[in-house]
Amino acid sequence: MKTIEKINMIKREIADLKSQGKRIGFVPTMGYLHEGHLSLMRESLKKTDITVVSIFINPTQFSPKEDFNQYPRDMNRDSAILEKEGVHYLFVPSVQEMYPEGYRTYVEVQGLQDQLCGRFRPGHFRGVCTVVVKFFHIIQPDLAFFGQKDAQQAAILKKMANDLDLDVQLEVLPILRDEDGLALSSRNVYLNPEERKAALVLSRSLNEARRLIDRGERNSAVLIQKIQGLILSEPFTRIDYVEIVDMDMLQAVSHVKGKCIIALAVFIGKTRLIDNTIVHIKE
Numbered sequence: 001m002k003t004i005e006k007i008n009m010i011k012r013e014i015a016d017l018k019s020q021g022k023r024i025g026f027v028p029t030m031g032y033l034h035e036g037h038l039s040l041m042r043e044s045l046k047k048t049d050i051t052v053v054s055i056f057i058n059p060t061q062f063s064p065k066e067d068f069n070q071y072p073r074d075m076n077r078d079s080a081i082l083e084k085e086g087v088h089y090l091f092v093p094s095v096q097e098m099y100p101e102g103y104r105t106y107v108e109v110q111g112l113q114d115q116l117c118g119r120f121r122p123g124h125f126r127g128v129c130t131v132v133v134k135f136f137h138i139i140q141p142d143l144a145f146f147g148q149k150d151a152q153q154a155a156i157l158k159k160m161a162n163d164l165d166l167d168v169q170l171e172v173l174p175i176l177r178d179e180d181g182l183a184l185s186s187r188n189v190y191l192n193p194e195e196r197k198a199a200l201v202l203s204r205s206l207n208e209a210r211r212l213i214d215r216g217e218r219n220s221a222v223l224i225q226k227i228q229g230l231i232l233s234e235p236f237t238r239i240d241y242v243e244i245v246d247m248d249m250l251q252a253v254s255h256v257k258g259k260c261i262i263a264l265a266v267f268i269g270k271t272r273l274i275d276n277t278i279v280h281i282k283e
C-alpha cells in the first residue's frame with residue numbers, strides 16, 4: 001500500500017493508473033476504522049482494480065462546539081488494517097493541504113441539507129459535500145462507496161453527483177452492527193459501559209417500529225411516539241430527532257409508504273449517535 005499526503009502526488013499516480021485503463025474505487029473515511037468501513041473497502045476491492053481510501057478528519061463539517069479535536073485518531077492502527085485488507089492507496093492529506101490559506105469555495109445541496117441532522121448541525125453537509133467533491137476531483141473514482149449508516153449524507157451526495165454531472169457512481173452499503181445491534185461507529189469509543197448498554201435502545205426502538213409496521217401500522221406519528229417513548233425510558237438519553245422521511249428527498253411523510261427511512265439522532269450522555277432503518281412497503 002502506498003501512503004500519500006500530497007494532492008499533486010496522488011493525482012500523478014491516478015493519471016498513470018487511468019492511462020493503463022484501471023478502474024478506481026474510492027472510500028472516504030475519517031479513520032479509526034471499524035468493520036463498517038472495511039465492508040466498504042472490501043466491496044471496492046471486489047468491484048474495481050485499484051482501491052483508494054482516504055483518512056481525513058474534515059474540519060469544515062464540524063461546528064466549533066463539536067468533537068473535531070477529540071475525534072478518535074490512530075493512524076498506525078488504521079494503516080496496518082488497510083495494508084492487511086489489500087488496499088492500494090491511503091490518501092492522508094493535512095488540513096492545510098485540503099484547505100490552504102484563503103480557501104473560499106463550498107458546495108451545498110439545497111433542500112436536503114437542512115432537515116434531519118442538518119437542523120442540529122448547521123453547515124455540516126456543506127462541509128461534507130465540499131470535501132467529497134474535492135476528493136472526487138483529485139481521485140477521479142469510477143465508483144465511490146458510502147454507508148447507509150449516514151443515510152442523509154448518502155442521499156445528499158447522490159443528489160450532488162447527479163446535479164453536478166459527476167462521472168462517479170455512488171454505492172451505498174448496509175449498516176454494519178455489533179452483535180447486540182449497536183451500529184458500528186468510530187464515536188462508540190466515547191461510551192462508557194452503562195451508556196453503551198443504554199445506546200442499544202436505538203436499534204431496539206427501530207426494530208420495534210419495523211415490527212409495528214409489519215403488523216400494519218402506517219401512521220408516522222404513532223411510530224415516532226413509540227420510538228421516542230422507548231428511547232426516553234433509558235437513562236442518559238436526549239433526543240435530537242426521530243423522523244420518518246421518504247428515501248430520496250428526505251421529506252417527512254405522514255404515513256409510511258413506498259421506500260422510507262426511519263432516522264434518529266440521540267445523545268447518550270455527551271455522545272451523539274445516529275441510526276436508521278429503511279422500510280419498503282410494496283403495496
Ligand code: AMP
Pocket residue numbers: 028029030031035036037039040145146147148149150173174175176177183184185186
Ligand atoms: P466516517 O469515518 O464515520 O466518516 O465513515 C466513513 C464511511 O463509512 C461513511 O460512508 C459511513 O457511512 C460509513 N460507515 C460508518 N459506519 C458504518 C457502519 N456501521 N456500517 C456501514 N458503513 C458505515
